Amino acid sequence: MWCSAAATLPAWATRHALPDTGAQRASTRTFGEDADYQGPGPALRDEGDGTVTDRVSGLIWQQVDGGEMSWPQAQAYAKTLNLAGHTDWRLPNSLELFSIQDHGRQRPSLDTRFFPDSGAEYWWSGATLAGDASRVWVTNAGGGLGAHPLRESLSAGGNKRFHVRCVRGPSPFSSGPRLRLLETGDLIDDNTGLIWQQAASAAAMNWEAALAWCENLTLAGSDDWRLPNIKELRSLVDEGRLRPAVDTRLLPQMAALPYWSSTPLGNRPERAWQVDFASGLVTYSDKTEPLRVLAVRDEGGSVAGIRDKPVPPAQEQRRNDRGERS
Numbered sequence: 001m002w003c004s005a006a007a008t009l010p011a012w013a014t015r016h017a018l019p020d021t022g023a024q025r026a027s028t029r030t031f032g033e034d035a036d037y038q039g040p041g042p043a044l045r046d047e048g049d050g051t052v053t054d055r056v057s058g059l060i061w062q063q064v065d066g067g068e069m070s071w072p073q074a075q076a077y078a079k080t081l082n083l084a085g086h087t088d089w090r091l092p093n094s095l096e097l098f099s100i101q102d103h104g105r106q107r108p109s110l111d112t113r114f115f116p117d118s119g120a121e122y123w124w125s126g127a128t129l130a131g132d133a134s135r136v137w138v139t140n141a142g143g144g145l146g147a148h149p150l151r152e153s154l155s156a157g158g159n160k161r162f163h164v165r166c167v168r169g170p171s172p173f174s175s176g177p178r179l180r181l182l183e184t185g186d187l188i189d190d191n192t193g194l195i196w197q198q199a200a201s202a203a204a205m206n207w208e209a210a211l212a213w214c215e216n217l218t219l220a221g222s223d224d225w226r227l228p229n230i231k232e233l234r235s236l237v238d239e240g241r242l243r244p245a246v247d248t249r250l251l252p253q254m255a256a257l258p259y260w261s262s263t264p265l266g267n268r269p270e271r272a273w274q275v276d277f278a279s280g281l282v283t284y285s286d287k288t289e290p291l292r293v294l295a296v297r298d299e300g301g302s303v304a305g306i307r308d309k310p311v312p313p314a315q316e317q318r319r320n321d322r323g324e325r326s
């Protein structure tokens with residue numbers, strides 16, 4: 001009798017780490033920003049056949065994008081693409097597309113050693129905004145992610161360059177997280193293995209205060225909480241929901257408002273990336289603006305990188321407990 005192996009796998013067996021943002025430059029002396037923590041990758045490999053493999057997500061990408069086209073044209077292009085001996089190419093979902101953004105690089109926010117600069121301003125995903133089929137999720141060359149009207153593309157009569165980059169392979173990221181309430185009162189996402197605070201900060205705060213608030217948080221018996229990077233924060237978005245774009249049964253206090261990430265803009269250190277949970281938009285704000293905060297931790301403990309800034313005593317003790325270098 002045939003049976004599906006996936007049906008018997010425990011939740012942890014189907015988790016995939018998010019590729020790191022690529023942000024490595026410190027923008028503050030306050031500990032807790034993106035560059036202060038180690039993440040998996042980015043780890044790209046040129047296969048020499050017109051494709052690039054992301055060794056973190058396992059996805060295989062079209063190396064040179066397919067050029068400017070409308071969204072209907074992009075859909076048809078993906079269905080007929082024959083590349084590297086494969087015909088099972090598709091348009092990526094928004095989190096897959098966002099996963100290859102490199103926030104350590106600017107315009108394009110891609111590693112051009114693997115993905116040549118094509119002059120694109122945006123890249124199409126295969127997903128539309130909930131409740132509005134006239135708007136499609138796209139990444140942009142500056143590092144953001146948003147739902148744009150179909151009519152904006154040059155090929156649809158607009159004035160913006162929307163390109164297509166196809167992907168193949170089983171999707172490690174669905175259109176929303178697989179959140180589960182733990183006995184400790186926090187949440188685990190069985191897509192990524194990240195553990196989330198269930199109740200966000202009661203008050204909005206500036207970016208520096210958000211870093212410190214998360215680093216000093218003790219909750220559910222853990223003290224290794226941190227401010228999430230921009231890819232982690234965006235992974236909480238459920239694209240089937242709006243205002244807020246999360247499952248409020250599990251995140252009842254989440255507001256349809258912007259929340260800080262730990263990722264600064266590489267070329268504008270006075271700004272940092274944020275997610276607006278009204279829809280899931282990824283954009284940026286001045287660090288002085290007061291935004292909401294939701295903390296995250298890694299299932300095995302958040303690992304501080306080796307950086308040239310003071311490490312808080314609590315982090316230093318955790319390093320020593322794990323036998324890490326300081």
